Amino acid sequence: MLAERILQPMKYAFTVLAIPLAVLNVVIFSRREMRCASGTYVIALNVGQLFYVVTTTIREVWADVSDHEFKEFSWCLFSMYVSLYGGLLVVKRGSYVILCLASIERLYAVIRPLHVKNFLLSKRPLLCVLVAYGVSAVWHVYYLSVFRLVMAVIPETGETVCLFPETDLYLKTKEVNDAIGLSAKITLSYISLALQLLLNVLTVWALRRHNLAARQVQSSANEEAKRQQERQLTITLLGASVCFLMLSLPNVFLNLLAKAFPQFHPGNKYSNLFEVVEQFSYNLTVLGCGVDFFCYLGLSSKFRNTLRQFFLSRKQRSSIQESKIQTVVSDVSDVQSSGF
Secondary structure: OHHHHHHHHHHHHHHHHHHHHHHHHHHHHHOHHHOOHHHHHHHHHHHHHHHHHHHHHHHHHHHHHOOOHHHOHHHHHHHHHHHHHHHHHHHHHHHHHHHHHHHHHHHHHHHOOOOHHHOHHHHOHHHHHHHHHHHHHHHOHHHHHOEOOEEEEOOOOOOEEEEOOEOHHHHHOHHHHHHHHHHHHHHHHHHHHHHHHHHHHHHHHHHHHHHHHHHOOOOOHHHHHHHHHHHHHHHHHHHHHHHHHHHHHHHHHHHHHHHHOHHHOOOOOOHHHHHHHHHHHHHHHHHHHHHHHHHHHHHOHHHHHHHHHHHHHHHHHHHHHHHHHHHHHHHHHHHHHOOO
16 A cells, blocks of 8 residues: 555654654753753653654564564563553553643743742652653553463464463453553543643743733842743743644544544454554654654753753763874884884
8 A cells, every 4th residue: 555655664764763862852851951850751751752662663673574473472472561561551641641740840830930849740750750650550550461472373274373362350350441441541641631732721821921920020130030941941841742742642532533433443444544544643653752852952042052062072072082092092103113
């Protein structure tokens, strides 16, 4: 199919673009100049995105190069527990929650700037990140008991393949497990994204209100500089959040559509169309894992300066190392020429 031949290389191109940009985000926000509560949320979000994209890419590339991936027990084990449980369910949905926490922290910083340091999300960002991912992991733990991996021989062909029969534990508690899975999807995906939209609107409103109030209050140059710095950080994170949200929504709504209409299920009337749209929406999700770098680059002068200093320091270290090597080589040459 023409669409698949276009979307497949596009997916790998977006992956090659997104991974180094996400790594660069983590490196820059880990530097001393960029350390803050919001920076911790950005690092956690990018680490989660990296884990999701890398594990998904490994699973798909492994399947592409393998003659029959379901013959390999290691592929099935990695696909089910690392990529699907760890990457898709725990990390991806946990990232939506972390995005909400970061937006709440920024909204509070705009509304009550004098009290933000005592706000839990600003005071303990690492703890909040661990709790968010921990809650997502526990909420999806039911998935680990749904299937078991079994190697079986197909009588007609004699081939050994890996099967995924449902466990007795899951069948006994099917209604409970399905309810837990549905509640996790609704809360961590749909409600989190809807809340994110609301938080973005409230942040824009709070910024406009804050700007009007700031014009009527006389403040020192130092206070004005701090206020401008906080405002720039809020706008930067708001822009990155909106971009990530817009690129993630198609994939989430597509999954919701597939649950509502059985015509999109495999083997039904519109299953081929659904697969193409699903691949396109996944490409947008991968692109969203790297596009926030350009938001930080375009909206934050502090990010640009830190990025510049990072590359300049690396270049200086490389020059110093080359100089030391040349000095050692010169000393060795002098010793050899002196006859020792």
